[in-house]
Amino acid sequence: HADLAMYQAKSRGRNNFQFFDATMDLRAARRLSLESSLRAALEREELQLYYQPKLDLISHRVVGFEALIRWHSHEHGAVPPDRFIPIAEETGLIMPIGEWVIDETCRQIAQWRAEGYDDMPVAINISLIQLTRTDLENTLVGHLHKHGIPSRLIELEFTESVLLQDFETAMDALQSLRRLGFTLTIDDFGVGYSSLNYLNRFPINVLKIDRSFVTSACEDQDAAIIVQAVVNLSHDLKLSVIAEGCETVEQLDYLKRIACDQVQGYLISRPMPAADVRQFLDSDYLYQ
Numbered sequence: 001h002a003d004l005a006m007y008q009a010k011s012r013g014r015n016n017f018q019f020f021d022a023t024m025d026l027r028a029a030r031r032l033s034l035e036s037s038l039r040a041a042l043e044r045e046e047l048q049l050y051y052q053p054k055l056d057l058i059s060h061r062v063v064g065f066e067a068l069i070r071w072h073s074h075e076h077g078a079v080p081p082d083r084f085i086p087i088a089e090e091t092g093l094i095m096p097i098g099e100w101v102i103d104e105t106c107r108q109i110a111q112w113r114a115e116g117y118d119d120m121p122v123a124i125n126i127s128l129i130q131l132t133r134t135d136l137e138n139t140l141v142g143h144l145h146k147h148g149i150p151s152r153l154i155e156l157e158f159t160e161s162v163l164l165q166d167f168e169t170a171m172d173a174l175q176s177l178r179r180l181g182f183t184l185t186i187d188d189f190g191v192g193y194s195s196l197n198y199l200n201r202f203p204i205n206v207l208k209i210d211r212s213f214v215t216s217a218c219e220d221q222d223a224a225i226i227v228q229a230v231v232n233l234s235h236d237l238k239l240s241v242i243a244e245g246c247e248t249v250e251q252l253d254y255l256k257r258i259a260c261d262q263v264q265g266y267l268i269s270r271p272m273p274a275a276d277v278r279q280f281l282d283s284d285y286l287y288q
């Protein structure tokens with residue numbers, strides 16, 4: 001009996017190990033395959049920017065957009081940014097991809113200006129590596145010049161973790177970006193490393209309240225209190241405040257009532273390709 005039990009344990013162990021191993025292999029293989037497709041994505045022009053509007057809650061006008069990257073891979077179909085941006089960050093591919101986002105955003109802003117949409121700032125999401133390991137200031141300024149647009153039309157969104165990972169480097173970079181006239185936003189505010197201590201030290205302009213608080217604000221009293229507190233705090237610190245992920249009229253009414261400055265979310269519009277933006281802007285009286 002003892003031998004039999006030992007044999008069973010061993011073979012179970014081995015099988016478990018093989019099963020585990022096979023799953024790991026599959027995951028690693030999938031990732032490798034995504035990674036090699038991503039390497040080719042830029043040349044193959046599989047990347048695209050979508051634009052999601054920001055609605056001002058006082059003027060009821062669209063006051064800008066956020067550029068959100070989309071990857072339509074020949075091999076993998078549509079791959080969401082939450083899936084491939086981390087791979088791009090780990091492999092360094094975020095450097096060429098991030099620069100492409102900057103170039104494409106500037107090109108698009110220049111085109112909208114040429115078409116008469118003059119004051120339409122666009123926010124770009126910036127990764128940690130772009131902030132700390134590339135010359136973000138020079139890259140941005142180079143592309144502004146190339147396309148002939150002023151820095152006030154570019155906003156930069158950083159998550160808290162990006163800023164707190166390497167405080168000194170982030171501080172230096174933010175200060176020179178601010179001096180250059182870019183608008184600086186803390187994205188996904190309230191999740192992650194929230195530290196109230198850095199708020200008045202970083203030279204930022206805008207806090208963007210994370211979607212998770214906005215989603216629960218109308219059902220959960222605690223979330224509502226947090227959203228209200230962030231709005232008040234922002235105003236006390238002379239920052240403007242935007243809420244992301246607004247999907248319902250109730251949420252919009254609540255945000256308006258507590259004097260949140262701007263809002264973004266599916267209720268106003270999903271992110272859309274540049275081709276749809278003009279029509280969207282021409283019909284923004286819908287939100288009056």
Ligand code: C2E
Nearest residue numbers: 068069081082085101125126127245246247265266267271
């Ligand atoms: P994020 O910057 O916080 O962007 C907001 C995300 O929420 C976007 O997802 C947007 O499509 C989604 N969203 C907007 N409104 C709503 C809503 O009402 N409901 C729900 N459920 N979702 C909403 P997306 O486009 O999949 O991007 C995910 C994340 O990927 C972004 O989060 C950002 O961190 C990153 N990302 C996107 N584009 C870029 C880029 O060009 N560069 C870098 N470094 N990161 C990017």
Ligand code: MG
Nearest residue numbers: 066125157187
């Ligand atoms: Mg963002």
Ligand code: MG
Nearest residue numbers: 187188208244
């Ligand atoms: Mg966000």
Ligand code: MG
Nearest residue numbers: 187188210211
């Ligand atoms: Mg987010």
